[in-house]
Amino acid sequence: MEQEKTGENYAEAFFADWMKSAMNFWGEMAKTQPDFPGGFGMDFTPRSTKSAEQARKMWETGGKIFQSLFSTASRPDSVEEALKGIDAVPDLIMTMARQSWDGYYELQKQWMDRAAKFNYQTKAYNFEDIDQETFKAVRDLYEREFQKFLKVPSLGLTRFYQDKFNNTIDKYNIFVTAISEFIYMFYVPIEKTGVVMQEKLEEMAEQGQFFDDFKDYYNMWIKILEGHYMTLLQSPEYTDVMDKTIQALVHYREAKEELVSDILRNLPVPTNREMDELYKDLYVLKKKVRDLSKKVEGNGNLAAETK
Amino acid sequence: MNQPKIAVDLILKRMAESSEQVKSRARKASEVLLGPLETDLATTPHEIVYQEDRMRLKHYKPEKVKHKYPLLLVYALINRETMLDLQPERSVITNFMKEGIEVYMIDWGYPTRKDQFLTIDDHVNGYMDNVVDFIRKRHNLPQINLMGICMGGAFSVMYSSLHPEKIKNLVTTVTPTNFDTDKGLLHIWMKQTNADLLEEGYGNMPGDLMNLGFLLLNPARLIIDKYIGFFENMDNRTFVENFVRMEKWIFDSPDVPGATFRQFVVDCYQKNLLIQNKLELDGKRVDLKNITMPLLNIYGKFDHLVPPEACERLTREVGSKDTEDQCLNTGHIGIYVSSKCQELFAPKIAGWLKEREPEPKKKKTAAKSTTGKTAAARKTAKAEEPAKKSASAKSSGSKKTKAASGTSRAKKTQKTGTGS
Numbered sequence: 001m002e003q004e005k006t007g008e009n010y011a012e013a014f015f016a017d018w019m020k021s022a023m024n025f026w027g028e029m030a031k032t033q034p035d036f037p038g039g040f041g042m043d044f045t046p047r048s049t050k051s052a053e054q055a056r057k058m059w060e061t062g063g064k065i066f067q068s069l070f071s072t073a074s075r076p077d078s079v080e081e082a083l084k085g086i087d088a089v090p091d092l093i094m095t096m097a098r099q100s101w102d103g104y105y106e107l108q109k110q111w112m113d114r115a116a117k118f119n120y121q122t123k124a125y126n127f128e129d130i131d132q133e134t135f136k137a138v139r140d141l142y143e144r145e146f147q148k149f150l151k152v153p154s155l156g157l158t159r160f161y162q163d164k165f166n167n168t169i170d171k172y173n174i175f176v177t178a179i180s181e182f183i184y185m186f187y188v189p190i191e192k193t194g195v196v197m198q199e200k201l202e203e204m205a206e207q208g209q210f211f212d213d214f215k216d217y218y219n220m221w222i223k224i225l226e227g228h229y230m231t232l233l234q235s236p237e238y239t240d241v242m243d244k245t246i247q248a249l250v251h252y253r254e255a256k257e258e259l260v261s262d263i264l265r266n267l268p269v270p271t272n273r274e275m276d277e278l279y280k281d282l283y284v285l286k287k288k289v290r291d292l293s294k295k296v297e298g299n300g301n302l303a304a305e306t307k
Numbered sequence: 308m309n310q311p312k313i314a315v316d317l318i319l320k321r322m323a324e325s326s327e328q329v330k331s332r333a334r335k336a337s338e339v340l341l342g343p344l345e346t347d348l349a350t351t352p353h354e355i356v357y358q359e360d361r362m363r364l365k366h367y368k369p370e371k372v373k374h375k376y377p378l379l380l381v382y383a384l385i386n387r388e389t390m391l392d393l394q395p396e397r398s399v400i401t402n403f404m405k406e407g408i409e410v411y412m413i414d415w416g417y418p419t420r421k422d423q424f425l426t427i428d429d430h431v432n433g434y435m436d437n438v439v440d441f442i443r444k445r446h447n448l449p450q451i452n453l454m455g456i457c458m459g460g461a462f463s464v465m466y467s468s469l470h471p472e473k474i475k476n477l478v479t480t481v482t483p484t485n486f487d488t489d490k491g492l493l494h495i496w497m498k499q500t501n502a503d504l505l506e507e508g509y510g511n512m513p514g515d516l517m518n519l520g521f522l523l524l525n526p527a528r529l530i531i532d533k534y535i536g537f538f539e540n541m542d543n544r545t546f547v548e549n550f551v552r553m554e555k556w557i558f559d560s561p562d563v564p565g566a567t568f569r570q571f572v573v574d575c576y577q578k579n580l581l582i583q584n585k586l587e588l589d590g591k592r593v594d595l596k597n598i599t600m601p602l603l604n605i606y607g608k609f610d611h612l613v614p615p616e617a618c619e620r621l622t623r624e625v626g627s628k629d630t631e632d633q634c635l636n637t638g639h640i641g642i643y644v645s646s647k648c649q650e651l652f653a654p655k656i657a658g659w660l661k662e663r664e665p666e667p668k669k670k671k672t673a674a675k676s677t678t679g680k681t682a683a684a685r686k687t688a689k690a691e692e693p694a695k696k697s698a699s700a701k702s703s704g705s706k707k708t709k710a711a712s713g714t715s716r717a718k719k720t721q722k723t724g725t726g727s
Binding site for chain 1: 496501524535
């Protein structure tokens with residue numbers, strides 16, 4: 001029974017062995033450095049003997065703490081707990097993958113629906129029927145299924161950096177979604193113009209009319225396209241998408257700058273925020289000096305006139 | 308067998324001819340593009356006479372000065388003032404100089420991050436005022452002539468309202484003052500733009516972002532058709548040179564100081580404060596009724612950036628009785644660069660300014676003694692005379708002169724009556 005259990009938990013046994021060997025290794029390491037830090041073949045002067053003894057004791061203490069930690073960790077119950085945590089990881093990955101797949105499936109369905117509607121939805125000079133549902137689906141999918149992973153609370157010393165990194169990724173994803181919709185909007189008039197051109201050419205062919213210069217067809221196409229763009233660009237749908245794209249761009253830029261600022265803090269380079277504070281002070285000071293100079297000049301002129 | 312409705316053979320023949328043309332054009336085009344091209348902008352000789360921070364003042368002196376008052380040109384903060392001096396044959400500056408006008412022009416330079424806090428007040432009551440004082444002192448004159456272009460025109464209107472004693476005549480060209488219109492796409496878009504967010508995120512408004520916005524105003528023409536036109540004319544050296552010059556100018560876009568951009572969008576485009584006399588610059592209210600000097604307001608009938616609706620209200624709102632609207636049959640940039648407008652624009656302004664220069668004392672005395680009019684009548688007549696003269700001047704566009712229009716004058720009187 002005992003053997004069976006050990007056999008079943010082979011991973012546990014392996015983990016315990018590894019812990020034990022690591023413990024022994026650090027124990028031996030402590031013993032091999034009796035006169036640390038004068039060890040490793042280095043000779044210290046008598047002045048440093050006391051400090052070397054202190055350091056040796058610290059090393060021993062540190063080693064013991066390390067050993068006890070390892071011993072605790074290598075106890076079968078602790079190993080079991082640790083492995084349970086490891087077991088949970090594939091579950092999490094599976095959940096993420098399942099959610100991603102569900103979302104992707106939903107998205108594909110939307111695309112297929114849209115592809116099926118291709119050429120049937122287009123009306124000339126009318127943008128009320130713009131298919132924004134696909135982009136709404138992408139946005140919803142992202143917000144519902146993915147964004148939450150980036151919003152998981154970060155812990156520990158590096159939590160602020162992790163937060164900023166996650167925020168940058170989040171804002172980037174939002175921006176990419178927004179810009180995709182914006183680009184799609186710009187494609188719509190081209191699609192609509194193609195359909196209108198097709199109709200016009202059919203009409204012309206029926207009447208036996210044709211242009212003998214290709215440039216005339218191009219002129220017709222560009223005129224229709226311009227008309228479509230003029231209608232689109234004035235529409236509230238376009239203004240709304242443009243506004244959202246600009247906002248997403250600015251938010252992404254801000255998040256990115258926050259992240260870069262943190263990196264720059266470790267380098268001898270001033271960040272934009274620091275420079276902006278300095279510029280603001282400079283601006284206020286310059287303005288004050290300018291106003292005062294004008295006042296002084298004005299008073300000088302007045303005094304001269306009075307004399 | 309029925310005859311096909313479309314003559315395929317003719318189409319094929321045309322295609323063969325076209326391909327020959329394309330081949331020949333490509334051969335010539337490579338010679339043009341690989342050869343030397345004159346594409347420099349702003350080549351008219353000038354001198355930098357004043358400099359403050361990033362701003363510089365250019366001075367153009369004609370061979371013979373025929374005007375007593377120099378003219379200060381204030382360009383917009385968007386794009387560069389080099390547009391007024393694109394090339395020797397199409398240069399507003401050169402044309403002014405030919406008319407004997409001494410020209411000063413503000414070059415706003417390239418704002419950096421340190422300029423992001425500069426407001427409209429800093430530009431109008433700071434840089435512009437210093438420049439005007441500098442020119443007045445240099446010429447020992449109490450007043451100078453002021454001409455503004457687009458946003459620079461709006462700055463000039465603000466300046467003339469706050470410092471009317473320093474301005475002899477005001478000329479506004481494609482200047483937006485009434486922002487309560489949905490005629491131009493820019494007016495529609497700006498109403499929804501979150502300028503605060505852009506200022507926070509970018510500091511200065513990036514020139515490239517604005518340029519992208521301008522291209523999107525008419526993508527079919529500005530992104531596709533324009534370059535198709537270029538490929539069709541690549542074998543024409545003059546065309547290529549002019550095209551490249553224009554490209555250089557269009558994409559030479561300095562950033563706009565963040566605080567100025569935000570204030571212009573919010574106070575002007577979104578709240579329309581300027582035309583309502585509610586705009587404040589550093590606590591000082593801009594009252595258009597303070598603009599009592601003669602005003603010439605020029606704009607383009609087909610301007611898609613600043614439509615006539617955004618320009619024409621100004622002359623009705625100012626305090627001056629000597630005003631004139633001149634609507635030219637062209638667009639926003641065409642006013643300054645089209646060869647047709649080149650013939651009209653500078654001579655029209657020069658003539659209008661000349662008419663408002665004080666006549667020699669001798670002549671004035673003679674007029675007084677012969678007409679025997681009252682002082683008030685003389686004043687009105689003097690204001691009307693140049694306007695009548697300019698009404699008969701040659702022009703391709705339409706024109707409305709307040710002083711010459713009975714309806715406008717009556718309207719003005721009625722307004723004053725109600726007010727009092």
